[in-house]
Amino acid sequence: MQIYLPIAEVSVSLILLLGLGTLVGILSGMFGVGGGFLITPLLFFMGIPPAVAVATGANQIVASSVSGVMAHLKRRTVDLKMGTVLLVGGLFGSAIGVYIFNFLKTQGQVDLLVKICYVVFLGIIGGLMFYESVKSMMKSRAGKRGKRHVHVWVHGLPFKMRFRASGLYISAIPPLLVGAAVGILAAIMGVGGGFIMVPAMIYLLGMPTKVVIGTSLFQIIFVTAFTTLLHAVSTQTVDIVLALALILGGVVGAQIGSVIGAKLKAEQLRILLASLVLAVCFKLALDLFLTPDELYILAEFGS
């Protein structure tokens, strides 16, 4: 069954779109990532124009994140205060990011820079998470527990705030900076930024894994809603019909995902996410280095 997308101006299989939405929804609910890093490349493969894929991906993530946050709110695994602080930094960051993106666009080669960004960040984060979670799994198997709280320089900064849900008493500066950094990268890479946010919260801010997912989703809702609006106004590439098809699959998937996520151990969850991030990174890196089948690429003039 085919469906015609009014903005993308292509006709695609509805079943395929629903399936893709469900798959990404499950990931979203399990790991607290928006899934943008996965949905955007997959939409390219289906023949959706890249600009439409990026903008509509953001729109779809709004819905799957809302659905995910509702499930987490019920289990009280969202740190609203931390989420708000991250969000303030995040909105500043995305505004700066959009500015940088437009600047790079006028210089040409923006596609390449986006791809390199993906490979570098996915590689670093996936590698770090994989290493850490394997290490902590070994420790817990040996019967030892890792130290719960590590005192690093981050904890010596001023403007301290108490984040009850996370059990933290730290300065507001690191979360603001983390939010801003993620916002910049998110706008340049056209994703919600959950795959950067989640490890940053765990390793930089020292938040417990269970709270991290809900809080990340909470923050992603606003960042992606903001991105959707920016794209609708500036590039006019948000396709509501495409988004709706992805959302229908995605909201169901997110519920399934959050149930699966609650049943798995934190270390297992991290190892799974790390493997996934590394797999996508590997695929993108291959595309950069291997000789393409078709040496020529078509682009609309001026884009």
Add this chain to the structure above:
Amino acid sequence: MIRYLAAILTFLTGAAAAQEEIVLGLSHDTVSISTDFDGSDILVYGAVKRENPIPEGPPLEVIVAVSGPTERMTVYKQDRKLGIWVNAESVEVDEAPSFYAVATSAPWTSVISAVEDLRHRISIPKAIRSVGAPDDVTDAQAFTQALIRIREKEGRYRLDENTVNMREETLFSTSVSLPANLTEGEYTLRIFLTREGAVVGDIDTSIIVEKVGIERWLYNLSRLNPLAYGLLAVAIALIAGWLASAAVRLVRNG
């Protein structure tokens, strides 16, 4: 007086040249893109009207060419730099149709000569217009060839030989299938009658391709009031996400 006679003379020779005229019919001349649009087949049929008997010699052949709205494109050639494949040289193609299909009643080389093809711009390479490449690009030809190759693979450009049925050098028919990923706009349909590779008659008409219903409404809103469109997109996403979690809760509790 002499000028008057000359005018009559040109009128008469003009009429003589158009001895074989085309009478054309289409199954439909508008294509409506609705949500479940899955491509469309247009039946093109026609007859050759003539006052005199069919001329002796090689048979009459027919070419049907359908062209979508033209776009300005950039073709990039990728090159390996520091081990990474990047976009290097580029050539602008001033006019490339978004869709182009040619159907003929016989093999291409026997229906039209190269000179006539060049004059009427019928074959795929001739339908693309590329004015000058930058000086540093030596093989500009390769870029337009790549454009054609990529679009042929996507099914946007097609040459279908022997697909026009011709009966008694008078009646002809063919079916033009428009793909599902169609761009909106005015499509031109051109029919050429040829004899010995020379065009002896031609006619053109247009087919309007347009979005209808909700597709039309959404497209217009996104262009005329982008802020409202963006807010609508976000609102739909928020409501859908909330409804889904509410539904799951109901199912679990009930």
